Amino acid sequence: MMLEGREVLVTGGLGFIGSAIARKAVSLGAKVTIYDACLDPYGWNFANIKEIRHSVSVVKADVRDFRKIKKSVKGKDFVFDCAAQVSHTLSMSNPFLDLEINCQGALNLLEACRQSEGRHKLIYASTRGVVGVPEYSPVDELHPTNPLDIQGINKLAAEKYYMLYNQVYGLDACSIRIANAYGPRAQVKTGDYAIVNWFVKRAILGEPLVVFGDGLQTRDYIYVDDIADAMVMAAVSEGSRGQVFMLGSGVETRFIDVVKLIVKLVGKGDIVRKPWPPERKAIEVGKFLVSTSKIRKMIGWKPKTGLEEGLGKTVEFYRARLNEYL
Numbered sequence: 001m002m003l004e005g006r007e008v009l010v011t012g013g014l015g016f017i018g019s020a021i022a023r024k025a026v027s028l029g030a031k032v033t034i035y036d037a038c039l040d041p042y043g044w045n046f047a048n049i050k051e052i053r054h055s056v057s058v059v060k061a062d063v064r065d066f067r068k069i070k071k072s073v074k075g076k077d078f079v080f081d082c083a084a085q086v087s088h089t090l091s092m093s094n095p096f097l098d099l100e101i102n103c104q105g106a107l108n109l110l111e112a113c114r115q116s117e118g119r120h121k122l123i124y125a126s127t128r129g130v131v132g133v134p135e136y137s138p139v140d141e142l143h144p145t146n147p148l149d150i151q152g153i154n155k156l157a158a159e160k161y162y163m164l165y166n167q168v169y170g171l172d173a174c175s176i177r178i179a180n181a182y183g184p185r186a187q188v189k190t191g192d193y194a195i196v197n198w199f200v201k202r203a204i205l206g207e208p209l210v211v212f213g214d215g216l217q218t219r220d221y222i223y224v225d226d227i228a229d230a231m232v233m234a235a236v237s238e239g240s241r242g243q244v245f246m247l248g249s250g251v252e253t254r255f256i257d258v259v260k261l262i263v264k265l266v267g268k269g270d271i272v273r274k275p276w277p278p279e280r281k282a283i284e285v286g287k288f289l290v291s292t293s294k295i296r297k298m299i300g301w302k303p304k305t306g307l308e309e310g311l312g313k314t315v316e317f318y319r320a321r322l323n324e325y326l
Contacts, residue, residue, distance in 0.1 A: 002236040004029030007075055011035045011063055011109065012044075012082035013056075016186040016194065017125060017178070019048035020228040021080050026052045028232070035072050035083070037062035042086060043187035043194070047324040063105030070112035073120065078235045081109055082125045084155070087192040088283055091151035098150050106158035110165045110173075122162065122173040123235050128220070128246070128288060130156040130177060137252075138291035141177075141244050148283045159244065166242045174240040176231060179248035179290045183224030183310060184317035188325050196221065196311070199262050200318055201325070203269035212276045215256030218287040220248035222303065223310035230301045237299040248290025249303045261308060265315045 008025045012018040013034030025032050034056050038044045049056060061068040063083045073079060084102055085091060091098040106124070113120045129152035130145050147153045165171040182196035191198040199209050230247050234240040256271075263269035276284070295301050305313075318325070 003078070003232065006030050006077040008032045008078045008080070009035060009072060009076040010080045010082060011069075012084060014038065014044035014046065014048055014058075015082060016043050016048070017181060017224060017227055018080065018082035019185060020224045021082065021231050022049060022056060023052055024228040024232050026055045030078075032056040033059060033072065033076070035059045035061060035063070035069070037083070041187070041190055041192070045185070045187070045325065047321065048185045063108055064100055066108045066112065069108050070115065073109065073112045074116050075118060076120055079109070079113065079120050079122045080125070080231055080235070081106065081122060084125065085151060088129065088149045088151050089192050089279060091149050091154070092279065092283065095150045098154050102151065102154035103157050107161050110161055110171065113171055114165060114169050119172065121235050122171060123231050124159060124162045124173065124175040125231070126159045126175045126177040126244070127152065127155050128177050128179045128248070128290065130159065133285045134288055137287065138250070138289040139246060140291040141246055141294055148285060163242065163244070172241050174234050174242065175244045176234060176247050177245065178227055179220040179222050179246075179288070181224055181227055182221055183314050185224070188318070188322075196258060196262070197314065197318075199259060200266065200311070200314055201322065203262050203266040204315070204318055204322060206268060208270050208272045209259055209263070210272050210274055211256060211259055212274055212280060215254065215259065215273070217255050217284060218252045218289065219255065220251065220288055220290045221253055221258065221307055222247065222249045223305035226303045226305050229304070230295065230299075233299045233301050239298045243298065245295040245298070246290045246292065247295060248292060249307070250290060250292040251307065252287070252289040253307060258307070261311055262315070265311055
């Protein structure tokens with residue numbers, strides 16, 4: 001995929017999606033630098049790069065530190081921006097932290113690339129949360145953006161920074177709006193995000209699986225390796241420049257069905273229903289399905305991993321390595 005011998009920077013590279021990109025890039029022969037602030041509770045974990053630890057460089061630094069990020073982007077061919085505050089609920093309780101990380105951090109990276117010598121290809125890890133409640137389904141790139149929480153607003157602002165720097169300064173950049181990610185190596189310490197992995201952990205440990213309401217809300221669940229493939233393919237594709245892509249599996253699944261599948265695959269688990277907490281109900285979008293038409297046509301990506309297969313791999317991973325993630 002044209003990464004052999006190329007210099008790659010992954011911000012948030014010790015996290016769930018960032019580490020998947022790092023592992024993919026290493027497998028393709030890239031020279032990878034991981035940049036991570038190691039902030040709790042955002043899922044950073046050196047266990048995520050256990051297999052590639054001696055093949056990558058790690059910089060412990062924050063994207064809010066302009067001097068350090070400017071130093072780290074120098075000489076990089078590809079920059080994958082996965083550094084983020086990723087919890088929807090935490091963004092509502094601590095909005096200024098979300099603003100600093102998701103807006104200032106993104107702007108720091110863009111400005112650092114603008115000021116540095118050389119040509120960078122930048123790939124921004126955006127989120128389906130920029131859309132809000134769908135007005136039609138499946139959701140495509142032309143859908144209106146009306147986020148329901150601070151995190152979605154700030155991620156949308158960062159995405160617009162990316163498009164502005166592409167248009168005005170000629171930075172080669174694209175944004176990928178990721179649907180609900182799951183798979184090995186996501187954090188399982190909190191249920192604020194990566195909810196599928198959180199439920200896998202609870203099932204393995206014999207803890208109750210709490211479903212709010214009727215569980216009939218739907219999501220488009222996408223396996224982490226498929227996300228890494230899409231991000232790398234966007235990086236090496238000339239057609240991705242200045243583009244925004246929706247990224248999902250293209251399959252709509254009810255949350256309660258995911259929970260039942262987890263119980264089936266783990267072999268145990270008690271499902272407990274509780275009323276929606278007001279703070280969660282207020283930011284719940286109801287139903288969500290992604291159109292993958294544009295990304296399929298423009299960069300040739302398509303999902304490879306079905307939900308049951310992906311969940312099976314996830315359960316297998318945490319059975320073997322759960323102690324590294326608790």
